[in-house]
Amino acid sequence: MFGKVLSSAVLGIDAYTVEVEAHLENTTPAAFFTVGLPEGAVKESKERVLAAMKNSGFRIPSKRITINLAPADIRKEGAAFDLPIAVAILCGLRHVDTHFLDKIILIGELSLDGELRPVKGVLPICINAKKHDINGIIVPPENQKEASFVPGLKIAPVATLKEVVEILNGKKAIQVVKNQDHFNLTTNKYPVDFSDVKGQENVKRAMEVAAAGSHNILLIGPPGSGKTMLAKRLPTILPGMTMEEALETTKIHSVAGLNNSKIGVITIRPFRSPHHTISDVGLIGGGTVPKPGEVSLSHNGVLFLDELPEFKKNVLEVLRQPLENRDVTISRARLTLTYPATFMLVAAMNPCPCGYYTDPRNECTCNDGMIQKYLSRISGPLLDRIDIHVDVPAVPFEELTNKVAGEKSESIQPRIQKARAIQTIRFKGKQIHSNASMEKTDIRKYCKIDKKGEALLKTAMDKLGLSARAYDRILKVSRTIADMEKSESIASQHLSEAIQYRSLDRSGWMG
Ligand SMILES: Nc1ncnc2c1ncn2[C@@H]1O[C@H](COP(=O)(O)OP(=O)(O)OP(=O)(O)O)[C@@H](O)[C@H]1O
Ligand SMILES: [Mg+2]
Known part of the structure; x- marks a missing residue:
C-alpha cells in the first residue's frame, strides 16, 4: 500500500518542494522507518505522528511503514513534516481521497492529540508553492497571517489532523483566508521617534x-x-x-x-x-x-x-x-x-x-x-x-x-529619501547602491575635489593628525553631504563637515 503527499522545506532562506511517500507492508514485526536524510525533529516525528493518529480516532496499522522524503540528498530538519507524513500513511490505508493531493502542500507539526502547531519558514514555503503551480496550502492556524501575503495561493488554516482528513474527503468545507494585498509600507509605525x-x-x-x-x-x-x-x-x-x-x-x-x-x-x-x-x-x-x-x-x-x-x-x-x-x-x-x-x-x-x-x-x-x-x-x-x-x-x-x-x-526621512534617490541614479547598473559602498575607483570617479578642497584636506590631515585611512572615508561622507544639498561638486563646507566625523582618528585625543 502506498500514499504520497506534497510538502515543503527550507534551505537557506528559500524553500523547495518535498514529496512525502509512505509505503505500508504486511510484515511483522510492525516497524516505522524514515529515509531521505531526516535530521533531529524529523527523526522523532514517528512518535508524534502515531500518537496524533491514534488520538484523532484512526487505528494504527500493525504494519511495516517506510516513509521516504524526496529529494533524498538534502538533509531535512524541523517538525513541519508531521502532518504530511500522517496524511501519506492515511492515504496508504485508503482513509483519504487522493484527488487533490498533487496540487496542494501540507505543512504542520502535530501535537500528540492531533492538533496542528506552527512551523518555521512558512513565507518562503508559500512563495515556492506559488512558483510551482500549487493551488493551495494547508497550514497550522498560527501560520495563516504570514502565509496570506503570497497572492494567488489558497491558504487553508486547519486546526487538527482530523479536520484535515475531513476536508480532503469532502466531508467538511474548506475555509480559505483572504490574501493580504494591502500592507502599507509608508506609514511610520515605529514605537520611537x-x-x-x-x-x-x-x-x-x-x-x-x-x-x-x-x-x-x-x-x-x-x-x-x-x-x-x-x-x-x-x-x-x-x-x-x-x-x-x-x-x-x-x-x-x-x-x-x-x-x-x-x-x-x-x-x-x-x-x-x-x-x-x-x-x-x-x-x-x-x-x-x-x-x-x-x-x-x-x-x-x-x-x-x-x-x-x-x-x-x-x-x-x-x-x-x-x-x-x-x-x-x-x-x-x-x-x-x-x-x-x-x-x-x-x-x-x-x-x-x-x-x-x-x-x-x-x-x-x-x-x-x-x-x-x-x-x-x-x-x-x-x-x-x-x-x-x-x-x-x-x-x-x-x-x-x-x-x-x-x-x-x-520630517527628516524625506531628506534621506532624496539623497538616496541621487545615489540610485549615480550607481545605476552597478553592484552598489549607496555612497558608503564605493570602492577606490568609484571614489576617484565620483568624489573629485578642487584645488581649494585638496588644500583644506591636506591641512586637516596634518593639523589634526588624521590617518591615511581617514582620507577615503572623508571623501565618501562629503559626497553624501553634497548629495543632501543636491550639489554636483564637493565643496569645502562639505569636506569640513566630513572631517568632523573622524573623532577616533584625531591624534590629539587618544594618541
Ligand atoms: N538627549 C536626550 N534626550 C532625552 N532623553 C535622554 C537624552 N539623553 C539621554 N536621555 C535619557 O537617558 C537615558 C539613558 O540614555 P542611553 O541609555 O541611551 O545612554 P547611553 O549613552 O546608551 O548610556 P550607556 O553608555 O550607559 O549605555 C535614556 O533612556 C533617556 O531617558
Ligand atoms: Mg547604552
Whole structure:
C-alpha cells in the first residue's frame, strides 16, 4: 500500500518542494522507518505522528511503514513534516481521497492529540508553492497571517489532523483566508521617534548623514549620554521598506523561527542589538542546524553593537565578511548556504574604560595606557568599515528638561529619501547602491575635489593628525553631504563637515 503527499522545506532562506511517500507492508514485526536524510525533529516525528493518529480516532496499522522524503540528498530538519507524513500513511490505508493531493502542500507539526502547531519558514514555503503551480496550502492556524501575503495561493488554516482528513474527503468545507494585498509600507509605525531626543543636534545631523549615504557610524560618549537612545531611532529615518525588502527580511525571520503569528510580514526596518557576550555563530549564523545570525536578522535594517570594545575579538573579526559582501556564506560538509546581510552598522562605546574621558562633569580615572588598551580592542580592519565617528556629549540638564520637541522622524526621512534617490541614479547598473559602498575607483570617479578642497584636506590631515585611512572615508561622507544639498561638486563646507566625523582618528585625543 502506498500514499504520497506534497510538502515543503527550507534551505537557506528559500524553500523547495518535498514529496512525502509512505509505503505500508504486511510484515511483522510492525516497524516505522524514515529515509531521505531526516535530521533531529524529523527523526522523532514517528512518535508524534502515531500518537496524533491514534488520538484523532484512526487505528494504527500493525504494519511495516517506510516513509521516504524526496529529494533524498538534502538533509531535512524541523517538525513541519508531521502532518504530511500522517496524511501519506492515511492515504496508504485508503482513509483519504487522493484527488487533490498533487496540487496542494501540507505543512504542520502535530501535537500528540492531533492538533496542528506552527512551523518555521512558512513565507518562503508559500512563495515556492506559488512558483510551482500549487493551488493551495494547508497550514497550522498560527501560520495563516504570514502565509496570506503570497497572492494567488489558497491558504487553508486547519486546526487538527482530523479536520484535515475531513476536508480532503469532502466531508467538511474548506475555509480559505483572504490574501493580504494591502500592507502599507509608508506609514511610520515605529514605537520611537527622533523628536524624543533633546538637544544633540550635532549627533542627530551625523546620523542623518549616515542614513543618507548608508554609512556605518560609531557613537562615542560617556554613560547615559543617549547613545542607545539615538541608535534605536535610526531605522525611523531610513527610507520606507519596499515590498521586496519586506518580503526578504520576513523570509529570514521566518526561517529563524522568529516570526510570530501577529506580525505576518515585517514592514518596519529591523533593529537588532545583540549583547556583547554573543558568539561568532550567533552573530553571523551557522550551527549544526544552520540558522541565520544577527547580521542577517538585521538585513535591510540596523545592527547595533553597544559597548563595541567589549565584544570578543574573534566575533568582531567575523563581521568583516558581511560588511564587505553584504551576505554570509556558511559551509558545511555537504552544504553551502548564503544568507543575505545588508545592514547599517551602528556601534557605540565609551571613550575610555571608566567612561568619562570626554565628560567635563565627571573626572576620568583612567591613565593613557588603559585608554590605549581599551581602544586597541577594536581592530583596524573593522574601523575601516565605519565611515563616521561622532562624539556624543552628555546633555546638560536644562536641555533635557526643555519642553521644545525636536524634529520628528517623518520630517527628516524625506531628506534621506532624496539623497538616496541621487545615489540610485549615480550607481545605476552597478553592484552598489549607496555612497558608503564605493570602492577606490568609484571614489576617484565620483568624489573629485578642487584645488581649494585638496588644500583644506591636506591641512586637516596634518593639523589634526588624521590617518591615511581617514582620507577615503572623508571623501565618501562629503559626497553624501553634497548629495543632501543636491550639489554636483564637493565643496569645502562639505569636506569640513566630513572631517568632523573622524573623532577616533584625531591624534590629539587618544594618541
Ligand atoms: N538627549 C536626550 N534626550 C532625552 N532623553 C535622554 C537624552 N539623553 C539621554 N536621555 C535619557 O537617558 C537615558 C539613558 O540614555 P542611553 O541609555 O541611551 O545612554 P547611553 O549613552 O546608551 O548610556 P550607556 O553608555 O550607559 O549605555 C535614556 O533612556 C533617556 O531617558
Ligand atoms: Mg547604552
